[in-house]
Each structure stands twice: as C-alpha cells, then as structure tokens.
Amino acid sequence: MNKKVFVFCIGGTGERVMKSITMLMAAGMSTNGYTVIPIIIDPHLDLNEKKNLQTLIDKYIEIHKQATEDGKRPVGFFNSEMALIKTLDTQTNNTNKETGEDRSFGEFLNIGNLDTTSINNYLIQTLFSKDNLNSRLSVGFRGNPNIGTVVLQEKLQGASWFESFKSLCGAGDRVFIISSIFGGTGASGYPLLERKIRSTVNSQTVSGVFMGAVTVLPYYGLTDPKKSNSKIDSANFMTKAKAALAYYENTVQADLLYYVGETTLQTFHENNEKVQNDAANFTELVAATALFDFLNRAKPKNRQYLTRAIENDVESLDLASAGNGYAPLVKSIADMCILDYLMKILPKENFFPLKQTRGFNEEFYKGSLAKLSDFLSSSNPDDSTFNKWYKELSSKKRAFAPIADINPKEMAKIIKNSIELDAKDDSYYLLEMINYSSDDSGNKVRNFLEYAYKAIDHFTQKIIK
16 A cells, blocks of 8 residues: 555544545545545534545545556546545444444533532532533534543543554554634544644654644634524634634644634534534635645654635635635646536537447446446435535635636636636547547546546646646
C-alpha cells in the first residue's frame, strides 16, 4: 500500500467535511500518493448523515477498485486510493458502536450508585447541570464539550480502532484531524485524540507522526431552540469557540493547524438534534481543501497556523470573487460537472465510435458504470451524490457557484464571469475522447474514466493557466 493519511472525522462537521473531501478526490484532486483512511468518530447513533457518508465512501472505494488494474490507478477521476481501517485490520470494531451509547450521561457516570450525601455526588452536581446529566448520549453531546471530554476520554481507552491505527501507522504516514470548535463532539474530541496520539509510549512513529488538523470556527446558526425543544443554542457558539481557542493556544500539538469559519454570511439550519440534515456549505469545502494542502507540505520545524480568505465578500462566489487561489478547486468541480453531463448524453450517442471500438455500449453504462452514475446523480433524494452536493453548495447564502448550468451549445461559457473555454459545444469533448482512445488498459471502466478526464482536462487546463 502507498503512504497513508489517517483522517479522523470528529462529529457532524467532521463528517460533512469528509463528504467534500470524497467529492474532490472523485473529481481528480490529488492526495499526492497518500491512501486516505477515514475514521469517523461520532457518538450520534443512527444519524442518516453518517450513514450516507459511509455509503458515499463505499461507492468511491468500489469505483476506484473497478478502475484499478494490476496496481495501476486511473489518471484523473477517482485516481487516489481510499480504504477503511476495518478492511486493513479485520479485528477492528465499528467506531459508531464504540463511541455511541443509548443511555443518559448520568447513567454513563453511574450516579445512581452514589450516595446522595457523598462528596462525589456533590462534585458531579456542581460540575454538571440536571440537563447535562439527563442528556441522551445517542444524539451526541448537544454542544457540551464538558460532557464530550468525559465520555470520549473513556471511549478512547482501549478502542480497537485506535489500537489498529497505532499498529498500521508506519514511517512516512500522516494524521489529519477534522473538527469544529464550537460544539460538543469536535471541540472536546480534537484535543483528546491529539493528546492520546502524541502520548503513545511504545511507538515513536505514532507519537511523532506528522500531524495536521483543521478546526472549523462557527459558520452556521440554528433556529430558536425553544421552537423545537432543543438543548442547543447557537447564540453560545462564539463564546464556546473563544473559550476553546484560549485552551488550544497552549495545548494543541499539531504541526500544521488550519482555521476556517464564516463571519458575515452564516446559514441557519433547523435546530433538530436527531436529524441534522444540513446542506453542503462553502466553509466545509474550504476545510476539505486543507487536507490536500497538508499532503503537499513538508513537516515544518515549528508549528504553523494557516487560514484561507476570499477576494470579495459577496453572497455568491465565482472564480473572480473567490480569487485565483481557488482556480484548481474550480477546475476540479468543472471537470466533474462536465463528466456528469457526458454520462447523461453518451448512452444516447448512437454514432459514437467508442461504442464499438471500446465497448462503451448501453450494457456498459447500465452495468459497469452504474456505480459511477449513482455517485454523480441519483433519483433518490436521500442519496449523497456529486450533483446534489454541488447544487447545495451553489444555492446557500454564501454560495460557491463558479460553474454555470451546462448548455450543450454554449459550453465555452461554463466558468461564470471568467475565461471562455475553447470547447464551444459537447462535440469537442467527444472528439477528444476519441483522440485519447488509442491507449487501451484492458479495463473498460479505467479506459472510460481516463478518456473522459483527458478530454475534459484538455480544455479546462485553461482555468489554472
């Protein structure tokens, strides 16, 4: 296996950022030769968002495997390898089961066995409110890092997935931690996990691993908690973030620490702690790019702190208003949007030569490319697909919408308010696919992905030049 990067995704924000990472990897954004191993840490049981992420990751892994032949990976789309820790170590248990419980925090502390007049009982009553003690752990920590710190500290002790990580982490591998700083799970989980890795006593490789982290500052709000009987009040997010930052200042031990957030155009989500069906967000996308930046940097002598800005503070960002630094990101998303379009028209192109010469016929699209079709678009509204993800990104208050709706007759103008591509219509891409089809890997899925990527890249390289 290649060098590995263990990506710890803590809480809801960690999961949503990992979704964006998966989409960008599918679009061809390189991990610089590292195999990405996502490890999801979220005590929230039966959360659809977590299940959808796992399904998305499974689809990515399967498509990558379909297109990989004798260790040779496809160029461009789905190029980078992703693996689950449970497939590398079959003795590893599901992190969902190991970090989640269906009981109250008070039951977790076993306060029922304490004498009401004991000093330990008085201490617990002083440290935690009645709401804290009655809080069900099956829906997470409800924005309470004081609960998260106690529970996760216990859960990390002897967790099989952490032991597997230690045994699998080798020379040259890296660790990247994704969390928010204003909630419960992320704010408590990041420093705990980091400290546990750094304090590993039986492996210098693990304790000294090159570590990066992205900490997400408040970037959304929640509707009035009184209306939904929720225990989470987003009015406290900034106060909690400031308190966490003060703690992080002298305790964090990552080599590279990225900060991202939103200060002026925060989206408000429904305050539903059981469902949390939050749409994709630009801040999460920026946080996702931190992983790719991290994988292209050398380990610094001293800790570095990094962030990312936009050129203009506007509600809907295109390439010009985001800034030229976002050009590679815009190119990757444009590439995937064009691939999605080609996947829709090619099955109907009866005179496309590769239908005969490379077997790109109706049976191929319905069979071998079915997973790719489902990854890009789906009739099921609950599925996490690239198409749905980009639509959500491009429709928020801080929209990231650099790609225009594709008009097959005016594809030169696909990049909004920016350069015109040399491909004036879809025929240009089909002709380039034919031009690149002289190379035959013997793997039809890999052939299709490579021909499509090289054809699209032939024109979209202009975005980053």
